[in-house]
Amino acid sequence: MMKKHLDPFTVYLPHLDLHGETVESATFLINSFISDNYKMKNEKVVIIHGKSTGILKKATQETLKKSKLVKEYNIDPLNDGQTLVFLNKKQ
DSSP states (O other): OOOOOOOTTTTTSOEEEOTTOOHHHHHHHHHHHHHHHHHTTOOEEEEEOOSSSSHHHHHHHHHHHHOTTEEEEEEETTEEEEEEEEEOOOO
């Protein structure tokens, strides 16, 4: 049995898991998740898109690129199946 290791840098951040979603539903969920976390003044969140074919990863990055609430985003260096998102500070 393989033990799952938790990333100590992201385990306590808000997460959105997109496994099993279509591109259209993922885009809607990402925008809602980003908006909600911006309102709650969270500065960092994690979006889990998986590694598979890369379709959800690409859709995630395209959606984040268009959002005015997102300051920066990067693929997690410890897990390329998730993206770390840094939100603009709420005024």
